[in-house]
Amino acid sequence: MRQDSGVHANQYVVANLFAVYPRAVAEHYVIAYFCNALAVQHAVVLYTYVAADAHLAEVGPDDGAWPYAGVCAYLYIADDVCVLADECRFVYLRRFAIKLLDQLMPSLYLLYYTINRNHSVKRCWPNQVVLDFIGDCNRKAYTMKKGRVFSGARPTGQQHIGNYIGAIKNYVALQDEYECIYCIVDIHALTTFEDMQMLQANIRGIALDWLAAGMDPQRSIVFVQSHVPEITELCTYMGMVTPMGWLTRVPTFKEMVRLHPDNVNYGLLGYPVLMAADIVLYKADTVPVGEDQLPHLEFTREIVRRFNSIFGDVFPEPKAKLTEIPLIIGLDGVNKMSKSLDNQIDLAAEPEETIKRISTAYTDPARKRKGDPGHPDICNVYTLHRAFTSIIFHERFASVALECKQAEIGCVDCKRLLADSINEYLKSFREKRAEIAAKPGYLEQVLADGAHRAAVIAKETLREVKEKMGLI
Numbered sequence: 037m038r039q040d041s042g043v044h045a046n047q048y049v050v051a052n053l054f055a056v057y058p059r060a061v062a063e064h065y066v067i068a069y070f071c072n073a074l075a076v077q078h079a080v081v082l083y084t085y086v087a088a089d090a091h092l093a094e095v096g097p098d099d100g101a102w103p104y105a106g107v108c109a110y111l112y113i114a115d116d117v118c119v120l121a122d123e124c125r126f127v128y129l130r131r132f133a134i135k136l137l138d139q140l141m142p143s144l145y146l147l148y149y150t151i152n153r154n155h156s157v158k159r160c161w162p163n164q165v166v167l168d169f170i171g172d173c174n175r176k177a178y179t180m181k182k183g184r185v186f187s188g189a190r191p192t193g194q195q196h197i198g199n200y201i202g203a204i205k206n207y208v209a210l211q212d213e214y215e216c217i218y219c220i221v222d223i224h225a226l227t228t229f230e231d232m233q234m235l236q237a238n239i240r241g242i243a244l245d246w247l248a249a250g251m252d253p254q255r256s257i258v259f260v261q262s263h264v265p266e267i268t269e270l271c272t273y274m275g276m277v278t279p280m281g282w283l284t285r286v287p288t289f290k291e292m293v294r295l296h297p298d299n300v301n302y303g304l305l306g307y308p309v310l311m312a313a314d315i316v317l318y319k320a321d322t323v324p325v326g327e328d329q330l331p332h333l334e335f336t337r338e339i340v341r342r343f344n345s346i347f348g349d350v351f352p353e354p355k356a357k358l359t360e361i362p363l364i365i366g367l368d369g370v371n372k373m374s375k376s377l378d379n380q381i382d383l384a385a386e387p388e389e390t391i392k393r394i395s396t397a398y399t400d401p402a403r404k405r406k407g408d409p410g411h412p413d414i415c416n417v418y419t420l421h422r423a424f425t426s427i428i429f430h431e432r433f434a435s436v437a438l439e440c441k442q443a444e445i446g447c448v449d450c451k452r453l454l455a456d457s458i459n460e461y462l463k464s465f466r467e468k469r470a471e472i473a474a475k476p477g478y479l480e481q482v483l484a485d486g487a488h489r490a491a492v493i494a495k496e497t498l499r500e501v502k503e504k505m506g507l508i
């Protein structure tokens with residue numbers, strides 16, 4: 037392939053792509069950028085893509101939409117030819133690609149390509165010049181981004197305000213500084229068979245909540261764990277370096293055995309291994325956690341250290357990124373907010389339901405009557421005021437603590453104020469959620485695209501792991 041001086045002059049611009057987008061997406065951009073730059077000289081460019089919803093279309097090089105649409109293949113034809121085709125899944129595309137390869141490209145510079153018995157183009161890579169260029173940009177990008185974040189959540193259905201304050205808000209903020217990968221961990225849900233008939237609806241619920249809260253599927257990879265099957269293979273390999281004693285000593289395993297004595301399965305025991313595999317499959321170096329999850333992350337770090345010491349350095353040791361408000365207590369005033377304990381306020385709840393649920397919140401027991409002075413610092417309602425009222429109704433928030441201490445406000449009014457704050461705070465979230473839910477196929481496309489991009493990273497990690505372990 038001929039190199040274009042304009043491309044190199046703009047290398048800094050291209051490096052920025054890696055700073056803004058996950059690596060897999062940025063690579064698509066760079067190839068496209070390369071092709072565009074050369075097209076100015078050679079004038080014959082064809083991009084073909086197949087979107088995740090099986091819609092087949094041809095677009096020009098200036099169409100900015102295609103990288104988001106789940107790019108499966110794009111081809112560049114010129115005097116010197118670079119072809120990048122990724123899983124041409126449709127007969128039309130396969131035939132078309134074969135025709136191009138056979139008739140239109142006398143001077144292919146490909147590292148390799150494979151045409152299988154079905155005549156499908158499995159994968160064609162551009163020449164070393166392009167690969168070196170991408171590698172160079174990627175290295176530069178690493179100095180611009182702080183690292184790669186991974187976080188997963190079980191599909192328990194709609195997310196609640198505890199999830200939002202403790203995790204989702206943080207997920208959204210991290211997108212500015214990190215390359216973020218957010219996963220709905222459906223395989224983890226199988227360990228306890230919770231609401232299996234609701235699993236798909238729950239996956240949809242959590243994905244809707246994430247997107248409505250500001251998770252950006254163009255900047256972050258958002259996907260479902262089981263849609264990237266490489267996770268189960270890596271989990272098997274990670275299991276080989278995890279001593280049984282480590283697993284049986286995990287406090288949450290003992291707790292689960294106590295809670296589910298009739299279903300103490302292998303998956304439950306191996307839960308921490310799967311969790312470690314989730315993180316390292318994508319070579320994440322940063323994991324946003326609450327304080328209560330630190331021991332789980334430490335377990336992952338121990339498995340990583342053991343793997344690296346046996347087979348050589350493959351995985352970074354992921355470090356914790358603690359959330360600002362690590363623990364949100366539920367409406368019972370005692371336990372962590374949780375759907376299973378029914379002490380939560382769902383993000384997507386109707387305003388009336390929010391008012392109703394908050395009216396049941398446990399408060400300072402010293403306030404038996406309205407005239408009794410209270411202690412806002414030990415009242416969970418006040419903690420939630422800090423999270424919501426302080427942002428929505430600043431002035432009102434400033435006086436709540438004093439009014440409580442001087443018995444000038446009753447708990448009923450105080451709770452009503454909190455409900456109003458939460459409803460106001462979540463108004464745009466709820467509108468956006470309804471909008472996304474009403475778009476046919478949108479959510480499915482986001483998750484399919486996320487899985488595709490996650491799989492690119494996962495396959496590369498697995499290849500490296502298998503090489504280190506002597507499997508290939």
Ligand code: SF4
Nearest residue numbers: 400410415440447450
């Ligand atoms: S007035 Fe508010 S902060 Fe004070 S105890 Fe009642 S609910 Fe809690």
